[in-house]
Amino acid sequence: MSEVVQLTRTIYRASFMLTPLIPLHVHLVRGERCAAWIDSGVKAMFPQLMIALKAANVAPEKVRFILHTHAHHDHIGCNAQMQDATGCLIAAPAAYAAWHTDFERHYQEFARPVPDLIPDTPALRDEVLSVLDAPRPVDIYLEEGVTFDLGGAVLEAISLPGHMLAEFGWLDRASGVLILGDAITGLDWPILHGHLSVAGYRQSLAKLKRLIDAGEVRRVLFAHFPPMSPSRTRQLIADAERYLAEVEATVIRVLASQPAVTLEAIWTQTCARLGRQREFRALSTVRAHLQDLQARGLVEELDDGRYALR
Numbered sequence: 001m002s003e004v005v006q007l008t009r010t011i012y013r014a015s016f017m018l019t020p021l022i023p024l025h026v027h028l029v030r031g032e033r034c035a036a037w038i039d040s041g042v043k044a045m046f047p048q049l050m051i052a053l054k055a056a057n058v059a060p061e062k063v064r065f066i067l068h069t070h071a072h073h074d075h076i077g078c079n080a081q082m083q084d085a086t087g088c089l090i091a092a093p094a095a096y097a098a099w100h101t102d103f104e105r106h107y108q109e110f111a112r113p114v115p116d117l118i119p120d121t122p123a124l125r126d127e128v129l130s131v132l133d134a135p136r137p138v139d140i141y142l143e144e145g146v147t148f149d150l151g152g153a154v155l156e157a158i159s160l161p162g163h164m165l166a167e168f169g170w171l172d173r174a175s176g177v178l179i180l181g182d183a184i185t186g187l188d189w190p191i192l193h194g195h196l197s198v199a200g201y202r203q204s205l206a207k208l209k210r211l212i213d214a215g216e217v218r219r220v221l222f223a224h225f226p227p228m229s230p231s232r233t234r235q236l237i238a239d240a241e242r243y244l245a246e247v248e249a250t251v252i253r254v255l256a257s258q259p260a261v262t263l264e265a266i267w268t269q270t271c272a273r274l275g276r277q278r279e280f281r282a283l284s285t286v287r288a289h290l291q292d293l294q295a296r297g298l299v300e301e302l303d304d305g306r307y308a309l310r
């Protein structure tokens with residue numbers, strides 16, 4: 001799939017297959033005064049993003065912003081090319097601003113959460129870095145509730161942490177369209193897509209449910225899922241809640257199987273039990289669950305660094 005489609009009167013979508021199973025969608029919102037990209041995809045998508053501008057009849061100088069959901073490599077990969085082509089500003093969460101300008105730090109903090117367990121290899125570097133074009137600083141730091149008025153389309157930042165410690169969705173309250181990055185993660189991928197805060201993820205799912213129940217959302221657009229109705233999104237949220245519970249229960253079962261367990265063994269055995277690839281995102285995820293279980297008083301970290309049920 002490599003295509004541009006018009007989704008609403010004001011929103012166009014460019015799509016790209018990251019893997020044979022995982023699509024990546026990047027959305028263009030066209031206002032009367034200016035236009036904004038929600039994220040910029042991977043660097044190979046740039047020609048397609050320009051095709052989307054043409055299809056939407058948006059002149060390059062009308063693109064005023066890239067409004068980011070989060071700083072992961074597959075969401076910021078065309079920032080330099082797009083800024084050079086349009087002069088747009090880059091708006092993103094402050095917490096990860098360094099990931100936009102220091103790709104070595106992006107790689108180390110994202111892919112090597114526990115450096116002793118994740119070797120620094122050319123293949124891993126390539127996986128993370130090959131989709132990025134060039135460093136570009138963040139021009140605007142986002143906060144919950146800030147709005148960007150494009151003329152006829154006003155996009156409001158909705159804080160939805162969990163997948164990363166800082167992430168935003170973009171809500172146009174007039175049309176009821178909510179555009180998400182990875183606030184709801186891939187649930188049935190061969191990898192664990194990953195979340196860094198279990199409590200944050202649970203709270204963000206609850207917040208999304210409240211927005212839908214309040215009638216604020218009429219359509220949801222995703223980076224890695226097809227567009228969904230409110231009721232379909234409710235089902236996806238329920239699936240995500242079950243997924244979180246399943247990962248948590250699996251970590252607890254691994255801990256219950258031995259008196260004390262190393263992080264490496266919990267990671268390895270959780271992936272085996274869930275049938276997911278043992279890679280860096282799973283390690284970050286398992287560690288986030290251990291931190292969450294510790295905060296809730298269910299797990300302790302022993303002096304030797306191993307973990308045990310309390």
Ligand SMILES: [Zn+2]
Binds near residue numbers: 070072163
């Ligand atoms: Zn992500």
